[in-house]
Amino acid sequence: MTTEPPILSTHGLCAGYGDFQALFSVDFEIMPGEVVALIGANGAGKSTLLKAVMGLLPSNREMIRHAGVPVGGSAPYQMVQNGFAMVPEGRRLFAGMTVEDNLLVAVDHGRKNGAAIWTMQRVFDLFPALASMRKRLVEKMSGGQQQMVAIGRALLSQPKVLLCDEISLGLAPKVIGEIYDSMPAITKAGTAVILVEQDVSRALAASNRLYCILEGRITLSGNSADVAREDIARAYFGADHAVA
Numbered sequence: 001m002t003t004e005p006p007i008l009s010t011h012g013l014c015a016g017y018g019d020f021q022a023l024f025s026v027d028f029e030i031m032p033g034e035v036v037a038l039i040g041a042n043g044a045g046k047s048t049l050l051k052a053v054m055g056l057l058p059s060n061r062e063m064i065r066h067a068g069v070p071v072g073g074s075a076p077y078q079m080v081q082n083g084f085a086m087v088p089e090g091r092r093l094f095a096g097m098t099v100e101d102n103l104l105v106a107v108d109h110g111r112k113n114g115a116a117i118w119t120m121q122r123v124f125d126l127f128p129a130l131a132s133m134r135k136r137l138v139e140k141m142s143g144g145q146q147q148m149v150a151i152g153r154a155l156l157s158q159p160k161v162l163l164c165d166e167i168s169l170g171l172a173p174k175v176i177g178e179i180y181d182s183m184p185a186i187t188k189a190g191t192a193v194i195l196v197e198q199d200v201s202r203a204l205a206a207s208n209r210l211y212c213i214l215e216g217r218i219t220l221s222g223n224s225a226d227v228a229r230e231d232i233a234r235a236y237f238g239a240d241h242a243v244a
């Protein structure tokens with residue numbers, strides 16, 4: 001038995017956009033090195049949860065903890081220093097810059113997080129396809145290659161938790177496979193991964209545990225190997241749409 005606190009946890013997390021409340025008392029936790037999938041329909045609140053954790057939306061101090069220490073309400077740069085790094089939906093790379101320069105941006109941030117586990121060389125070892133493209137402009141690369149750069153950039157901030165928002169969206173199956181194949185090497189380095197994923201089968205296969213969110217509320221959590229498909233369907237679509 002371990003008494004170690006979760007590396008990241010939320011406690012009654014409420015968040016939204018102005019008057020619109022998108023998350024209702026969300027309790028979520030992830031242990032070091034764990035892969036946790038976050039699934040739910042369009043508009044359920046998956047991205048909002050990641051954004052709230054990253055300090056991109058306001059929250060109260062006690063609602064978010066890093067290794068047991070309340071950090072809610074911190075600025076995004078402080079959340080990066082705490083060890084949270086997001087691979088955002090749509091990647092948000094610097095399109096007019098090279099692979100190397102996109103990665104270097106993060107190396108500067110990562111320095112403040114103490115001993116570097118992730119180096120540029122290690123990112124190239126993780127994604128060999130990128131190694132020969134160091135000097136290529138990101139805008140000239142495929143979506144899958146760009147996603148690798150986005151993951152690499154996030155890793156170079158030396159995260160303890162990598163928050164991935166729909167990293168497989170719109171990509172070819174082969175490259176999705178390559179990206180998911182990189183997960184064990186990431187978690188082996190001790191980094192925990194939150195996977196927001198539309199493809200439920202992929203989410204289950206790639207994760208230790210999962211949470212399902214529906215209209216801003218967690219409707220299911222459990223071990224990915226154990227959860228029943230019917231329970232997922234009910235949690236995903238709501239009781240009214242449960243499969244018979």
Ligand SMILES: Nc1ncnc2c1ncn2[C@@H]1O[C@H](COP(=O)(O)OP(=O)(O)OP(=O)(O)O)[C@@H](O)[C@H]1O
Pocket residue numbers: 017020022040041042043044045046047048049
């Ligand atoms: N910038 C915003 N301003 C106002 N409302 C927003 C904003 N972003 C999201 N919302 C609303 O918040 C709710 C949760 O949205 P969110 O983007 O977190 O969903 P999601 O689960 O990530 O969905 P998707 O699968 O479509 O990415 C939705 O009702 C959405 O319309």
Ligand SMILES: [Mg+2]
Pocket residue numbers: 046047048089165
């Ligand atoms: Mg989203």
